[in-house]
Amino acid sequence: MVSIIDSSKSKELKSDVVEDLKQVDDIIKSNFDSKINLVNELSLHIFEGGGKRIRPLILLTSARATGYAGANHISLAAVLELIHTATLLHDDVVDESQLRRGRKTANAIWGNQASVLVGDYLYSKAFQIMVELGNNRVLQILAEATNTLAEGEIMQLLNKNNPQVTEERYLATIHNKTGKLLESAALLGAVTGDSDKKSEIALAKFGKHLGTSFQLIDDALDYMSDVSRLGKNIGDDLAEGKPTLPLLYAMWNGSEKESTLIENAILNGGLGNLDEIIKTIENTGGLSYTFSLAEKEAKKALAALAHLPSSVYKDDLERLVIFTVTRSW
Numbered sequence: 001m002v003s004i005i006d007s008s009k010s011k012e013l014k015s016d017v018v019e020d021l022k023q024v025d026d027i028i029k030s031n032f033d034s035k036i037n038l039v040n041e042l043s044l045h046i047f048e049g050g051g052k053r054i055r056p057l058i059l060l061t062s063a064r065a066t067g068y069a070g071a072n073h074i075s076l077a078a079v080l081e082l083i084h085t086a087t088l089l090h091d092d093v094v095d096e097s098q099l100r101r102g103r104k105t106a107n108a109i110w111g112n113q114a115s116v117l118v119g120d121y122l123y124s125k126a127f128q129i130m131v132e133l134g135n136n137r138v139l140q141i142l143a144e145a146t147n148t149l150a151e152g153e154i155m156q157l158l159n160k161n162n163p164q165v166t167e168e169r170y171l172a173t174i175h176n177k178t179g180k181l182l183e184s185a186a187l188l189g190a191v192t193g194d195s196d197k198k199s200e201i202a203l204a205k206f207g208k209h210l211g212t213s214f215q216l217i218d219d220a221l222d223y224m225s226d227v228s229r230l231g232k233n234i235g236d237d238l239a240e241g242k243p244t245l246p247l248l249y250a251m252w253n254g255s256e257k258e259s260t261l262i263e264n265a266i267l268n269g270g271l272g273n274l275d276e277i278i279k280t281i282e283n284t285g286g287l288s289y290t291f292s293l294a295e296k297e298a299k300k301a302l303a304a305l306a307h308l309p310s311s312v313y314k315d316d317l318e319r320l321v322i323f324t325v326t327r328s329w
Contacts, residue, residue, distance in 0.1 A: 016312045017060040020074055024056050027078040031125050042106050042118045046085055049101045054214070055080045055185045057320065062189025062203050065313035073192045075129055076138065080185055082126040083142070087149055089119035094157065095240050137191055145184040152176025161241035163251065163266040170245055171212070174219075179211030186210075198307055205304040206317065213297035214324050219244035220290040223278050238277065241269035245293070246286040250277070253284040291325075298325045 032043045056077035063073035091097070092105040093112045099105060107115040123146070130139055155173040159165045186207030190200040222237045223246050237244050243266050251262040258280045261273055281287060301321045308314045 016316055017057065017064060020060045020064075020077070021053060021056060023071075023074045024053075024060070024077045024081065027075060027129075028081055031078075031082070031129070034121070038110065038114060039118055039121055042089075042110055042114060043085070043122060045103075045109070046088060046100070046106050047081075049103050051101060053081065054320075055084050055181055058182060058185040058207060058210070058317075059189045059192075061313050061316050061320070062186045062207075063192045064189075065308055065311055065317060066190050066193030066195040066199055066203075068189075068193035070192075072133060072135075073189060075133060076188050076192060077185075079126045079129050079142065080181065080188070082122045082129075083146060083149075084181060086119040086122035086126070087153075089115045089122070090153070093119075094153065097236070099236075135191075138188060141184055141188060141191065145180050148176050148180040152178075152180070156242070159243055161267055161269065163243060163248075163263045165243045165248060167245065167248065170243070170248065174215040175208070175212055178215040178218075179208050182211030182214065183207035202304045202307040206301050209297045209301035209304065210321055210324060213294045213301065213321070216245065216290055216294035216297065217325060217327065220246055220287050220294070222246075223281050224287065235271050235274045235278070238265055238274060239269055239271050241266055245290045246281050247277070248286075249289045250281040250284045250286040253286075254280050258284070294325050298322075 028047060029044075032040045032047075034040055059077045059080055060073055088100065089106055092100060093107050093115050096107075097105050098108045105115075106118070126142075130142060152173055152175075155169070155176060159169065159173060183204050184207065186203040187200060190203040193199075195203075219237065222234065222244065224234075238247065247262060247266065251259050251266070254262065262277060262280065265273060265277060298321050302318060305314060305317055308317075
């Protein structure tokens, strides 16, 4: 699928910040302390539903890679995961999703109103922790990140059922929706470690390109994986009328009949012609093209790490890039 794999690096999502990650989970769970049981139940449902903890992992490892030996990075990682979890709750409502990570979504169990309101609660919890840290630079970075996330959500909504979306707009959308938070995670690691400006720029680039690669792979997997591996049904993006890159590329490069079929599928959503559309994506090279872009972004992420001194944490960041582009879930 990709050619960047260094055989000396494992494709497993190995980490040297396991203990830090455990403390992040403890902080998050301790903040599910509302007197309203629904808030706690719904929050725990989505938080304990699995997930790779990519954002906290990036922040924690970036901080350690720049020599940080304190504990503030743990609270910041918890903030990132709370923000990410809040966006998942909102995403599932907007997308009318029924499955996430192989489990029923919160909105499928408790309804849209509860999901939106608990998502707002998690946002407010995240900002409470941020304020307690008393670092204006951190507040500035996270305020910008959450604003960009919201813009990404709006862009995705505007893209829905729109076959006229360009590759440029698609890439801008996934940067705002996914890349920006990973970029902020890596940057916050550098800021927490009181790094020099070059390290901050390098790690921000690393997170940005890793985030873009990660979402490109996710969008490709939607047409080649299944619920037991990806945690959602194959073709979910198509069902929602989302014009992701594999679908757009197939529409741009298919026969007139194939292009019309895909255009109508984007306009109307649904899975009526899923098998034929998947075959068209494969035959036109839609998956290969998407993977090739993901690989280019991954290479840029790896190149950005060249500025960092050698360490087990730098190795972990490199391994994370390799995991991202070689995963099948």
